[in-house]
Amino acid sequence: MRLLLLFAALLAGCAATPPAQTPPPQGSAPVEAAPPASLGVPAAPAAxxxxxxxxxxxxxxxxxxxxSRLGxxxxxxxxxxxxxPRDASLWQQLARVRLQQGQYQQAESLAARSNTWAGGDNALRAENWNLIAQARDARGDSEGARAAQQNAERYNR
Amino acid sequence: MVRRRRYWPYIRIGLLALALLAAGYVLYLDLRVRHEFEGRRFALPARIYARPLEVHVGLKVPEDDVVRELRELGYRAVARPDGSGWYVRNGAELEIAVRPFVFWDGPQPARRLRVSFAEGAVSALADAQGAEVALARLEPVPIGGIYPTNNEDRLLVRLSEVPKVLVKELIAVEDRNFYSHWGFDPRGIARALLSLPTGHVQGGSTLTQQLVKNFFLSPERTLRRKAVELVMAVLLELNYSKQEILETYLNEIYLGQDRDRAIHGVGLAAQFYFDKPVQKLTAAESALLVGLVRGPGYYDPYRHPQRALERRNLVLRETRDEGSISAAEYQAARARGLGLNPRPSTGTTPYPAFVDLVHRQLRHDYDEDDLRSEGLRIFSTLDPRVQAAAEHALSDRLAAFDRQGRFGKPGLEGAVVVADPQSGEVQALVGGRDPRYQGFNRALDAERQIGSLFKPAIYLTALQDPSRYTLTTMLDDSKFVWQPPNAEPWRPENYDKQYHGQVPLYLALAHSYNVAAARLGTTLGLDNVFATARKLGIERALPPYPSTLLGAANLTPLEVTQMYQTIASGGFRSPLHAIRDVTTADGHPLKRYPLAVAQAFPPDPMYLLTAGLQDVVREGTAQSLANWLPPLGVAGKTGTTNEQRDAWFAGFTGARVSVVWVGYDDNRPARLLGATAALPVWGQMMAALEPEPVAFPQPEDIEQATIDPQSGLLADSSCPGAIELPFVKGSAPQARAPCAGNPVVDNVKGFFQHLFGH
Structure with missing residues (x-):
């Protein structure tokens, strides 16, 4: 039993390793020509x-x-x-300003834009989903707001 | 006698009526003079500016390009310790004395900057004392205006700003008795008549009469008009002071022609001919301007320098004879050269295609009359560096085709649009092979078939359903006939006239196979594909036929750019726009055009589509882009239409999305491919603009798998030509390709490598 646990732990360790081992961001590195060719250059980290x-x-x-000088x-x-243009926190700030200006559709799209550049920053993602929830709520989409809130909580964990 | 007495009362009534009529007419003229003179604010064109250059450490811009922009702003390459508007270049360091400027967000004072460059980027930024500066904004380059219908342009000046000597010269030559007459000058007329044979400079009209003529009257020369002019001149004098009349005259007078732009007033003339404010004009310079009053074309100093010089010297002599300048001043001024501003004339704008776009977008929010008269300041999105690169690339490539001699006359035409994918800001627009020509604006108005540029809409429709379509889903590229009810059957063909059997989706896109795309599009349903196209930003109604799938729809380069902007931003559509801010003439903010984004598609299918478009460049129809650009993961699509009438390339780097079209205006076959005619323009242009890699962050739901291109199944290192492709998690193929080794052995090997290898 103990052996089995150890083995499971090892496996878990292995399973946990790959994400940390994904190739470093190729922000400036050219796409390799040698096989296997890789498409979709990963983003430079947000930070x-x-x-x-x-x-x-x-x-x-x-x-x-x-x-209150929102303009x-x-x-x-x-x-x-x-x-x-790839700074996720700038997009988030702008989303927040739009929310305060009452432009809820814009606020939601901008927060989603921020999410695409958020990388591994879960706190930032959680806040973006918070903003989306508020924007949807303000538009009267309470169901959408709830879904967004759940996403926010998922990233807050 | 009796008869006479009988008619006399009628004659008297008639005369009285006549007198009343005349008095009424004078009253009417008086009203008109006062109304127009007071109500009239000079029509001031809206002025359009390029984007200001924001200098900060890390900005990728060669020093030469910054210097070019400073020169465009009229900065001199000489240090003037007290003033601004100059720069000094010391190797890799640039010292700039930035002029003050009123931006949309307030005035910015003059400041001194030291900018250091290394490897094509700004490496340090400091003020004159050496203190670090985080960010500095240069003045924006003026790029044109929206002019009154007659293209009058002027810079208003106050009489107090105009040098005294200029006024003296004007009066000496044009109207010696200006300060004493009542609007007309019998002595002047007599003198003009007497001196006619001797070629004396004086004309008969007073300044007041000239002003009336320019202001109120049509140019026909009749006695009646002359009489009206006289009356109005007198009325003007009765109503207004000499100072007011003089100031208006100095702003009204026509002083030259810059292509299609009419130079009015001494303020603008000072800038146009001498590149300086009117206050700084010397006696010789202002004499040149005064000399132009009589005939700006005849005495044009650029075209007839000798004639202009003689005229100027005549003005100086008359002024001396009047005693308004001393003999010594006369001698000194006479000895000077013309000292003209060497800048080539640009007319109303050097960028007519872009200004056209600005104008059209302004019309949504402003009255045409206001645009042409209120002196609005328009802050646009034009990036002069990008514009220059786009113009050069198009004209270079078209010139190369001209040299081949097989394209006839009139030659091939082209258009380029460049935008920022993140914001939808249009950075450059070229409307034809001569970018200075104000005519047909192909970037906005050439409606052409877009060919394969439409295909991403089909593939994106498919990739939104990962349960049915992935990049490796096998598509059928065998013979296909579409039989609509009651119509001719449609039989799409591939460019190479071959059928390719079963092809993975990403390769069908990369090689732009028509048959596979047509079959896929009809399977998905035209309505669904058109809905995708609409969400991508194509607002025009598309022809409801399957041939639209292969690009039988006519779109303009700008419309295509909108479609590719949505793709280049990862699914966030931002309306393409050319304006950031509008202020009044004195800098009061009127309107912002804020950044607007709408998420049109979720990130996953956009990521997959982009990977497919990157493969177009890596191994597909746009491979030749490697001749211009390093492998940066650039994404793009070639387009060629029936009989090769249109050559297109649309694509994006990390920082720019651009569409290029090449073809004939009369739509005759050009016998050119998108890859051979449009792609080189795109490549040359992007290569000149420090291209950044396409950097799409991988969405959380995406994973990579290594694929064997033959089978579309999982590959390993033993598979030749294997490629790593993204998949929505759980949608990657489970089966292993025939070329791949035994999965179990492989996994175990991997497991032990994990244990002991690292």
Whole structure:
């Protein structure tokens, strides 16, 4: 029995290993020509080196939101997204601003956009699903909101 | 006598009526003069700007391109310690004195920047004191305007801004008694008549009369018109001060032609001829402008420099004779060259196709009259670097075809659209082989069959159902006949006239097999495929025939770009747009065009489709892209239509989506393939723009499997040409390909490698 448990543990260990061993992101590496060829270059991780320009704009957008200057926050976040279009947290911020502006459809799409760039950041994903739930709720789609809320909880675990 | 007495009362009444009529007419003219003079604000064209360059560390841009943009902005390559608007280049470091500018989000003061470059990117950014700067925005390049119907352009100036010497010169030459007459000048007329044979410069009209003529009257020359002009001139003088009349004159006067753009007023003329504000004009420069009043075409300093110089010197001499400048000033001014701004003329815009798009999008929100007269400031999405790359690539490739000599006259035409897939911002638009030509805008208006560019809509429809379709699902590329009720049967053929039997879906896409695609599309149902096309952004109603599956629908390059934007963004459709912000002439924000996205498709099928489109480039019809671009996982699709009338390429890198069309305007067969005519344009352009790899994050529900292309089944290292393909989890083939080794042995080997190998 103990042996069996040990074996199971080993297997579990093996099963757990592959995700950690997936090839490193090929952000800049060319697609290999030698077989097996690989399509679909995985994304550069969301948590790339922080860009001071983006950080400055992000801070400015936060200040705008705090002062209820939503139009200004929106413009600043769009400016930041032109510099770092793959920054999941920028998309999320913009989704949040749209939610506050009452543009629920946009908020939902932007949060979904953020999810596509979220990589392994489960907290960010959970928050995106939260935003989607709020947006759906505000639109009167309570069933959709519940489903989104469940997704949020799944990532929060 | 009796008779006379009898008629006299009638004559008197008649005369009285005549006098009343005349008085009424004068009153009417007076009303008109006052109404138009006061109500009239000069029509100011809407000004359109390119996107501002945002400089930050890591920005991929060669130093040369930044310098080119500064030169386009009129920056001089000389340091002027007090001023702005210049740059100095020290090897890999660029010092820039950025001018102040009023952006849509407020004014930005002048500032000094030091930008360092390394390996084609910005490596450091600091201010004059050496302190780090996170982000700096340069002024946006003005790229054109939306002009009043007669294409009048002007920059308004106040009389106080105009140099005194310019006013003195104007008065000396055009109207010596300006300050003393009542709108007309008998002495001037007499002098003009007397001096007619001697070629004296003076004309008979006062400045007031000239203004009236330009302002209110048609150009015909009749006695009646002359009389009305005289009356109106007097009325103008009665109603307004000399200063007001002079200021209006200085802004109204026509001073030159820049292709289709009419240069009005001394403010714009100063900028156009000398690239400086009116305040900075010297006596010689302003004398040139004053000399132009009589005939901007005849004395055009660019085309007739000698004539213009003589005219200028005549103006200077008259001014000296009037005692308005000293003999020494005269000598100094006379000794100067013309000192013209060497910039080539651009007309209303160097980018007519793009400005056309801006104009059309503005019409949704603004009155045409307001656009042409309110001086709105339009901040557009044009990226001059991308535009230049697109123009060069198209003209280079078309010139290469011209040299082959088999394409006749008029030659091949083309169009290019480039957009940012994340936002839908249009970065560049080329409407034909001559990008400066303001005519037929093929990027927006050429409705052409799109051929195989439509196929992604079919495959995307299929891939949305992973229980039935994966990238390796075998499709049937054998002979296919579609028999609609009461119509001719449809027999699609492949380009190579061959049938390829059973083919995995991804290879049918890569090699653009028509028969497999047609069969798949009809199996899925035309309505379903068309619904996908609509969600991809094709708003036009598609012809309800199966031939539409193979691209028998006419679309414009811009419409196709919208479709591929949705694909390039992973299923998030953003309406293509060319405007970011609009402000009033004085910088007050009017309207934003915010980033808008709509999730049209879930991530999984988009990821699969993109992998398929990447394989088009890796081993399919777009393989030759390798001649231009390194393997970056670029995704794309070639398109060629019946009898090769249209050559298309649509594709995307990590940062840009673009569509290229090449063909004849009259739709005759061009005998060119998408891969040989349109793809090279695309490749050359993208290669010039620091292409980034396509980086789609792999969705959580996607896994990779190694596939044997022959069987579409699982492969291992012993299978030749095996390829790794994405699958929605659980949809990958379970069976192993014949070439693959024994699964059990393999698994056990893997298990022991895990245990002991690492």
């Amino acid at each position: 790339a080196a922080p860009n001071p320009a983006v950080e400055r704009l992000m801070a400015s957008a936060r200040a705008d939101v705090a002062a 200004s926050a929106e413009a600043t976040l769009e400016r930041a997204l032109r510099i770092a």
